[in-house]
Amino acid sequence: MTKMLATAVLGLTLFLGTGKTLAMTAVEHMTFLSGQEETLSLKYLSYMSEVAHGVRAKKMEKRRQELIAAVRLAIREGNKLRPFEGDASLRNAYVNYWTVLLSIFNEDYSKIIDMEEVAERSYDAMESYLLLQDKVDEKLKEAYNKVPEAYQTFAASHNVQLTQGQSTKLDRKLNETSRVNNYARQLFLISFKSSVQESNMIDALNKADLNGMEQSKNALKLYSEEGLSRLDTLKPYNGDASLVTACRKVLEFQKNESSRISVLSDYMLKREEFEKIKKAFDAKPASSRKQADVDAYNKSLDAMNKGINDFNKTNDELNKGRDKVMQNWDAARKRFLDQHVPHK
Known part of the structure; x- marks a missing residue:
């Protein structure tokens, strides 16, 4: 037939x-x-x-x-x-x-x-x-x-x-989607591992948890450096290095952030110390206060005031820097997936 x-x-x-x-x-x-x-x-x-x-x-x-x-x-x-x-x-x-x-x-x-x-x-x-x-x-x-x-x-x-x-249209779409997703997820996890510690550190900062800040800061430094080393082993996807580049900027910022966050914790220590001195100072009747008490109070207040200026400046710079690299990272991920993952 x-x-x-x-x-x-x-x-x-x-x-x-x-x-x-x-x-x-x-x-x-x-x-x-x-x-x-x-x-x-x-x-x-x-x-x-x-x-x-x-x-x-x-x-x-x-x-x-x-x-x-x-x-x-x-x-x-x-x-x-x-x-x-x-x-x-x-x-x-x-x-x-x-x-x-x-x-x-x-x-x-x-x-x-x-x-x-x-x-x-x-x-x-x-x-x-x-x-x-x-x-x-x-x-x-x-x-x-x-x-x-x-x-x-x-x-x-x-x-x-x-x-x-060589392959069907659907075969190609399924295979390409899988490859792109696997590549993008690798990079996302590298970034996320470090970002979780950054989030924990900020949460500890907002709660004035100095021990929590210190632990998260050390973990942030470790995972950002670890992530940067892993990026060195990843090749561009079909010649597209945009996602690796954006991820690297996030990790470089977080590594730098881990070294600068001590400015914020230093202020918190100074504020904590001032509150102790102030509490003791206020507990004494004015007639019982000595010059040494006044000097200690003023010295601690000056240190706290100087610390708050450094705190505000550093905190503002870190917030702006974080927003910039994260917006770039989100945009890079969207562009990468738009370009490489079939929509239909």
Whole structure:
């Protein structure tokens, strides 16, 4: 029997012959299933890209529910399709893949949403959150890889000749999205590990917790230096070094910040010392105060006043510097993902 040359949305080229009803029916069977997948993939790749671009999954709950409904519809439509000449292999391959999709968006992304709130609180929580996203990416790729195999086997079994490229359009999108996400997440974790300590240090500052400040300052210095060393081992992504450069600026600022934060803690010590002296001074009746008491009070007050000027100047410079590098980091991440992650 003469083989027909066929296409489907898997990225293969369709050449239709004439007068071969059986082959055309096989092509129609294939095209129906791949058409369902093309429509579906536009929805779920768009959703996954938005999450990868930094949009919180919780904010897209309506989109997720719409996607779940679309996957369920595809499964129902697929199950209605009659096997071609008793061969249900291709139909089952697609339906099995869509069933995995349903599990991913119904269960795995539900867990991702639940983890979003706590992920910001610690490095370990963030690492677990991103690891779950990595596992979802791999789960999706592994499930999809069975579809092209079934597609080619079905075509060979029913005399449909396929002209193949190196990979399908969806293959490329899934693989590229996974590679970009893995690269971006590496850099994000390097930055986040240091930034958690910075956040803890600022929190301790606001609570006037000197011990907490000291511990976080030392950890900030350690992790920022560690991060800078790790950046030296990372190559640009397809020639794009923008994300590494932006991350380096954040870590360099944080390393410098760890050395300057002592100006703020010094002021807090001087304020604490003044409050002790003032309390003792105020507790004494004016008639009982000696010149030494007055001198100690004034000396401590002068030291605190000088310290507050240094505090305000340093704190203002650090806040402005932090805002600048973080805005640059956020913008660089968005540009990087916009450029390298498929939106649809």
